[in-house]
Structure formats: C-alpha cells, structure tokens
Amino acid sequence: MRLGLHALGIGTGARREVIDAVAVAAEDNGFATLWSGEHVVMADRSHSRYPYADDGRIAVPAAADWLDPMIGLSFAAAATHTIGIATGVLLLPEHNPVLVAKQAATLDRLSGGRLTLGVGVGWSREEFAALGVPFERRGRRTAEYVAAMRALWREDIASFAGEFVGFEAVRVNPKPVRDRRIPVVLGGNSDGALRRVAAWADGWYGFNLDGVDEVAERTGVLRELCREAGRDPDELRLAVALREPGPGDGAALAKLGIDELVLVETPPEDPDAAADWATALARRCP
Template sequence: MRLGLHALGIGSGARRDVIDAVARAAERCGFARLWAGEHVVMVDRSVSRYPYSADGQIAVPAEADWLDPMIALSFAAAATSTIEIATGVLLLPEHNPVMVAKQAASLDTLSGGRFTLGIGVGWSREEFDALGVPFARRAARTAEYVAAMRTLWRDDVATFDGEFVAFDSVRVNPKPVRDRRIPIVLGGNSDAALRRVADWGDGWYGFNVEDVAAAKRHVACIRARCDEQGRDGTELSLAVALRDPRPSDVEPLAALGVDELVLVVGPPDDAHRAADWIAALADDWRAACP
C-alpha cells in the first residue's frame, strides 16, 4: 500500500517555504505522492451543497489562501526528484481543455513524468457562475474535454470536433513523458462519478470517504461497471482518503485493491517544523504501510 499526502496549496500549505519543506521531507520519508486540490473561487454564503461532508459545508474557510494546484505542484516538483505529484482534484469543466492539456504536459515534462491529473466535474454552482461556465451538463463537458486532451497528447497534428470543444490540425507540445499519456484519475463518490471512473478513467481518487465499508461499496460499484463495459477493473488505480483514517484500515483497503491511502492533513505554519512533522506522520504509518 502506497502512502499519499494531501497537504499542499491551502492555508499554511500555500506558502512557498512550507511547500518546499513538506515536499522534500515527504520524499525523504517515503511518501509516494503529493496531492493538491482546487477551487478558483470561494463564497461566504454557499447555496450549493458540499458533497464530501455530512453537513454539506466545506471545512476550508472562504477567506483562506488557495493556490492554483498546477502552480503549487510545479514548486513541489522543483523541490524534489522522485515523489509523484497529482491534482486532487482539478475542476476540469471550469477550464479550457487545450490550455489544461498544455499545462499538464508541461508539468509532466518538467517533473520527469511524475504527474497525475486528478479531475472532477465540480459541485459549486456559484463557482461556475463566477467563471461564466454553464453548470448544466458539466459531466458531459468533462468527458469530452478528456477525450480532446488525450487527442492533443497523442497526435503530432491533432483534430477534434465535439459539442464543447473543437480544433483542427493543431500542434500542442511538449508531449507527456510516458508514451504520450498522463494518467487521469477521477474524484467523486456518487454512483455517477464511479461510473465515469469505470467508463473512461485511469483511476479513482475517493476523497473524504466515510470509512472502509463505504470504500468497499464504492470499489464494488466501479468493478461492476467495469464488468458491464468489458473492462478489466484491476487495471484502474485506486487512491482513497478516509475521513478518519487509522493504521488498522490499511489491510482491509489493500484487500479491496486500493493502491494508495492518502492522508489529508494541514502542515505546520513554521516551515522549520515541517521535517519533524512529516517524520512523525511517517512513523505513525510506516508499520501499516511498509
């Protein structure tokens, strides 16, 4: 079982010195991957319900610093040499897919092929309104954007003609390091999100999953959909961030086929304390995730 860390980009994790210190210490202590999420805007009074908490409210204060995850991860990549990096998640339908394809391939190239693009369809209507993007049909938009980006990464001269995006005979370079592909993992714990994972994703990032029993239900949903589609579900990567993880959860998660347990924690404000904080975190989990 790999151990991931979702700690960068928000609050104290949005500071350059903390990013550098946390990334280096995480690499040194054997963490497999660093994750950073996204919200372009936050609002003081949200009508939209946050889907990853019981009360429907996001825990991050609206006034907190929240870095663009591509930029935050570029600094983490520059401070390290082996640890993987991933958006967890980037809200793809809020962006121009040609630009995201360019940015993702650039980050993958500069990091030496360490980048995974984690994406979601989004949940905040207020955020979509602020960006001038239709909230309706965002799932269909996301699927088409992924198909367009994969075309841009794969083809030297790319053409795509869809409902939401179209381009003709364009070149977008550089190409991703690993066989012109960047792994795309999907967030979301709803049945619809899990079907998207099975239909066209490379993996799943289950964020703030209630417990191991809930993870088991979600993984079963993915596997069942893969069977319907004639797809080998064991080829998908599965990363899970539990709401209240314990070392005893590792064995049953591994039995489900989960590859990575992601710890969602805020780093200390003082960058000089980051190394000890990461070391203590690693010690707590090393026996469970050798």
C-alpha cells in the same frame, strides 16, 4: 500500500517555504504522491451542497489562500526528485481543455513524468457562474475535455470535433513523458462519478470516505460498473482518503485492491517542523 499526502495549496500549505519543506519531507519519508486540490473562487454565502461532508459545507474558510494546483505543484516538483505530484482535483469543466493539456504536459515534462491529473466535475454553482461556464451537463463536458486532451497529447497534429470543444490540425507541445499519456484519475464518490471512472478514467480518487467499510462498498460498485463497461477494474489506479485513518487501515485497504491511502492534513506553520511531522504521519497507517 502506498501513502499519499494531501496537504499543499491551502492556508499554511500555500506558503512557499512550507511547500518546499513538506515536499522534501514527504519524499524522504517514502510518500508516493503529493496531492493538491482546486477552487478558482469561493463564495462567502454558498447555496451549493459540498458532497464530502455530512452537513454539506466545506471546511475551508472562503477567505483562505488557495493556490492554483498546477503552479503550486510545480514548486513542489522543483524541490524534489522522485515523488509523484497529482491534482486532487482540478475542476476540469471550468477550464479550457486545450490550455489544460498544454499546462499538464509542461508540468509533466518539467517534473520528469511525475504528474497524475486528477479531475472532477465540480459541485459549486456559484463558482461555475463566476467563470461563465454552464453548471448543467458538466459531467458530459468533462468526459469530452479529457478525450480532447488525450488527442492533443497523443497526436503530433491533432483534430477533434465535439459538442463543447473542437480544433483542426493543431500542434500542442511538449508531449507527456510516459508514452504521450498522463494518467487521468476522477474524483467523486457518487454512483455517477464511479460510472464515469468505469467509462473513461485511468483511476479513481475517493475523497473523505467514512472508513474501510464505505471504501469496500464503493469499490464493489465500481468493479461492477467496470464489468458492465467491459473494462478490467484491476487496471485502474485507486486512491482514497479517509475521514479518520488509523492503524491497520492501510492493510485493510490493500486487501480491497486500493493502491494508495491519501492522508489529508494541514502542514505545520514552521517549515523546520515538517520533517518530524511527515515522519509521524508515515507511521500512522501501517
């Protein structure tokens, strides 16, 4: 069972000196991946329901610093050598997919092939409105954007004709390091999200799940959806974050076929405390 760390990009984790210290400490303590999420804008008064909390409200204050994950992770990659980096998640339908393909391939190249692109369809109507992007049909838009990006990564001269994006005979360089592919994992815990994972994603990032039992139920649904789609579920990369992870959870999740347990934590304000903090985290969930 690998351990991931979702701690960078927000609040204290948005400070350069903390990013450097936490990234190095996580690598030294054997963490597999550094995850960083995204919101382009936050609304002081949101009427949209946050899907990962029982009360429907996101815990991050609207006024908190929230880094662009591509830029923040580039600093984490520069401070380290081997640890993976992952967006967890980038709200893909809010972006131009040609530009994201370029940015992701650039970060993958500069990090030596360490990038996993975690994407999500989004939940905040206010955020989509601020960006001028339709909230409706965002799931279909996301699937098409991923297909377009894969074409740009794969082909020297790429063309794509879709409902939401199209281009003819264009070059986007550099190419990703690993066989011109970047793993694309999809976030979301709903049946709809799992159906998208089964249809076209390279993996799943389940977020803020309520313990091993919920993980077992959700992965059971995912495996059935994979069978219906004609895919082998064992080919997917499965990463989950629990609300309250504890001793023994790692072993239990491994039996369910989970590849990575992601710990969601706020890093210490003092960069000098990062090493001891990361060591304690690594020992929490054997």
